[in-house]
Amino acid sequence: MQVYNTLTKKVEKFVPIDENEVKLYCCGPTVYDFVHIGNVRTFIFYDIMRRTLLEDGFKVKQVINLTDVDDKTIKNSKLRGMNLDEFTKKYIEYFFEDIDKVNIKRADVYPRATENIEQMKAIVLGLIERGYAYTAEDGIYYSISKFKDYGKLSGAKVGGGVSRIKNDEYDKENATDFALWKNWTDDDGDVYWDDNLPKGRPGWHIECSAMSLRYLGETLDIHSGGVDLIFPHHENEIAQSEAYNDKKFVNYWAHPEHLLVDGKKMAKSLHNFFTLRDLEKRGFDPMSFRLMMLDAHYRSKLDFTFEALKKYEKTLEDIEIALKRLEKLPKTGEMEVKVVGSAGSELEEFKTAMNKDFDTHSALLHFFKIINLINEKANKGEINLMEYEEMTAAIQKMNLFVGILKDYTVPEDISKLADERKSLRLNGKWNEADKKRNVIKEAGFKIIDLPNSDYVIIKDRKYGR
Numbered sequence: 001m002q003v004y005n006t007l008t009k010k011v012e013k014f015v016p017i018d019e020n021e022v023k024l025y026c027c028g029p030t031v032y033d034f035v036h037i038g039n040v041r042t043f044i045f046y047d048i049m050r051r052t053l054l055e056d057g058f059k060v061k062q063v064i065n066l067t068d069v070d071d072k073t074i075k076n077s078k079l080r081g082m083n084l085d086e087f088t089k090k091y092i093e094y095f096f097e098d099i100d101k102v103n104i105k106r107a108d109v110y111p112r113a114t115e116n117i118e119q120m121k122a123i124v125l126g127l128i129e130r131g132y133a134y135t136a137e138d139g140i141y142y143s144i145s146k147f148k149d150y151g152k153l154s155g156a157k158v159g160g161g162v163s164r165i166k167n168d169e170y171d172k173e174n175a176t177d178f179a180l181w182k183n184w185t186d187d188d189g190d191v192y193w194d195d196n197l198p199k200g201r202p203g204w205h206i207e208c209s210a211m212s213l214r215y216l217g218e219t220l221d222i223h224s225g226g227v228d229l230i231f232p233h234h235e236n237e238i239a240q241s242e243a244y245n246d247k248k249f250v251n252y253w254a255h256p257e258h259l260l261v262d263g264k265k266m267a268k269s270l271h272n273f274f275t276l277r278d279l280e281k282r283g284f285d286p287m288s289f290r291l292m293m294l295d296a297h298y299r300s301k302l303d304f305t306f307e308a309l310k311k312y313e314k315t316l317e318d319i320e321i322a323l324k325r326l327e328k329l330p331k332t333g334e335m336e337v338k339v340v341g342s343a344g345s346e347l348e349e350f351k352t353a354m355n356k357d358f359d360t361h362s363a364l365l366h367f368f369k370i371i372n373l374i375n376e377k378a379n380k381g382e383i384n385l386m387e388y389e390e391m392t393a394a395i396q397k398m399n400l401f402v403g404i405l406k407d408y409t410v411p412e413d414i415s416k417l418a419d420e421r422k423s424l425r426l427n428g429k430w431n432e433a434d435k436k437r438n439v440i441k442e443a444g445f446k447i448i449d450l451p452n453s454d455y456v457i458i459k460d461r462k463y464g465r
């Protein structure tokens with residue numbers, strides 16, 4: 001497998017430290033609001049990395065942290081008049097609901113920052129002891145000029161003089177000392193810890209250094225996060241972890257690009273800020289969004305538009321219809337008769353693409369080639385049994401990598417209604433047949449009519465056809 005490494009700016013062969021357990025750390029959500037679709041693009045990429053490693057035969061331990069204490073969670077819980085824990089728990093629940101909607105498989109551990117405060121304190125104390133951190137009037141800061149490799153990931157330059165920044169998020173050309181521990185202020189209310197360190201709370205960056213060390217150890221195989229995290233977050237994580245552990249922190253850094261909306265960076269002020277729930281409110285299936293994300297390379301900026309999403313919703317339906325037609329086709333020939341179809345070679349090329357830096361776009365082209373073959377067979381009205389087996393196996397294997405097809409069942413009463421509708425139509429009772437179709441639609445399904453009075457039933461999607 002080959003992966004692009006932000007640290008070296010090269011595509012490199014992936015060699016894990018221990019092939020029995022690939023250590024994969026991904027920066028998770030800050031649980032103060034619903035995740036927006038740009039975050040979801042990143043989370044889908046985390047899922048793709050994990051699935052690809054697993055399908056390649058690696059064992060994987062994936063850790064995705066939940067930031068449940070930082071500037072934003074404290075500020076927003078206060079605005080809502082809620083206690084921090086009560087507030088973040090709600091958004092953690094919503095986060096899991098959202099990732100399920102786009103078929104993201106669960107990571108192995110989702111540690112919460114507030115449950116790892118002791119580990120953070122230990123690192124802060126260790127950094128003071130080693131001379132990398134110092135105490136200021138409002139907290140404990142990391143002295144970036146003490147860490148000779150500062151800037152190795154992002155290229156950020158260590159500025160002159162002693163400037164410091166207390167905010168978790170900042171964007172400056174010249175890097176500054178950053179807060180490891182923030183002394184309590186009125187704004188923090190009842191959010192503080194006070195043994196061993198001044199009464200206060202951790203800075204955001206120390207959270208990931210502590211949780212990755214606790215759950216995965218000193219050196220990680222792959223660390224991932226959106227490109228906006230390269231600086232300062234990931235640069236600061238390196239400074240903290242390498243100064244504390246005296247070991248290389250991460251072998252491969254993987255950073256998925258931004259999702260733009262109508263060509264612009266998403267921002268609430270631009271009214272181009274959407275969550276998966278907003279997409280659903282407009283009648284879209286979140287799985288269409290997953291397909292759209294995977295049709296682009298994760299390292300390219302991708303422009304989200306509703307027009308494009310409609311196209312993917314139709315594509316998703318076309319795939320489902322093709323697969324349902326395949327199931328219904330009469331299978332001919334004997335199992336023993338070896339027919340060499342092309343589905344097997346498409347699968348091999350699909351795998352090759354996935355292993356070239358998770359090139360889902362190129363991989364999906366091979367998936368679509370099989371769908372086209374299925375449609376050709378369906379139009380002919382029959383398929384050889386061997387070819388059928390080969391195609392189904394290839395589609396199933398591909399789906400383990402990309403997860404674009406999510407199983408759902410059509411209830412029996414819906415199938416029965418569809419059958420009744422067919423008989424009514426054959427007897428020319430069009431009005432009654434249409435009534436049945438409406439009942440089926442009400443229940444969230446729709447009938448796609450095929451030649452010779454045949455049909456398939458699929459989930460009703462507003463923008464399907």
Ligand SMILES: [Zn+2]
Pocket residue numbers: 026027028208225233
């Ligand atoms: Zn992080």
